[in-house]
Amino acid sequence: MNEKNVIIKIMRKLLLILCLIFLPVAAFAEELPDVQLEMRDYDVIEVPQGTFIPVMNAQEISTQYCSEGYKVKFIVTNDLFMHDTNIIPKDTEIYGYIEKINDPVVGTNAAMKIRVSKLVFTDGVEIPIRGYLYTSNDNVFGGGISDPVKYIKLAQRQLRVRKTTLQIKPSYERKMGTHVTIPAGSDEIVVLTAPAQITHTLTN
Numbered sequence: 001m002n003e004k005n006v007i008i009k010i011m012r013k014l015l016l017i018l019c020l021i022f023l024p025v026a027a028f029a030e031e032l033p034d035v036q037l038e039m040r041d042y043d044v045i046e047v048p049q050g051t052f053i054p055v056m057n058a059q060e061i062s063t064q065y066c067s068e069g070y071k072v073k074f075i076v077t078n079d080l081f082m083h084d085t086n087i088i089p090k091d092t093e094i095y096g097y098i099e100k101i102n103d104p105v106v107g108t109n110a111a112m113k114i115r116v117s118k119l120v121f122t123d124g125v126e127i128p129i130r131g132y133l134y135t136s137n138d139n140v141f142g143g144g145i146s147d148p149v150k151y152i153k154l155a156q157r158q159l160r161v162r163k164t165t166l167q168i169k170p171s172y173e174r175k176m177g178t179h180v181t182i183p184a185g186s187d188e189i190v191v192l193t194a195p196a197q198i199t200h201t202l203t204n
Helices: 003-038
Strands: 045-047 052-057 071-076 080-082 085-088 093-102 111-120 126-133 140-142 151-158 163-170 187-192 196-198
Touching: 045 080, 045 085, 093 126, 126 196
Parallel strands: none
Antiparallel strands: 045 196, 052 071, 052 187, 071 093, 080 085, 093 111, 111 126, 111 140, 126 187, 151 163
8 A cells, every 4th residue: 555545545544533523513603593592682671770560459458457577469550661671561560578567646646657578470470679669758658647536616806806816736644656557559659778680671
């Protein structure tokens, strides 16, 4: 066997090895575009702190029979858009719990504060959030002064017209405070206390 035949045999073996290596890679590369097209875009959209989300209360919540940690549910009533993207669609569910309850006492009504912790989209995907059910009183429901025990009538004389009028003044004593209730179906607002990282959006 001459040197030329040896070289030819070596070249054929090298060619066979290269074919065995690159043919599976080429076949796999042809399938990659289809796989990539099926992948969802997970770019993060940040919803800023202080954003208001209109919701409907899904069940009655009351300090009379609920306790701290009681789980609550709200339903988003309007689509929330950002940069032409519907980031929180209508009917998205928001879950939370009663963070703090103050029972009624003499002079003060009951109060509660409700924290929210996650969004659940209609397709079941969950996104963690931080926020509260909003009120202008630091997100506290209730907690006002209870009604007076009685009203006192006071006569006040007006010297210029020589006339006496009666004024009604609440007594210093106050009644036992009352419980606070958020009725089922009531329109409420959730306020975010930290930016929400939305990594999922529903597509039609």
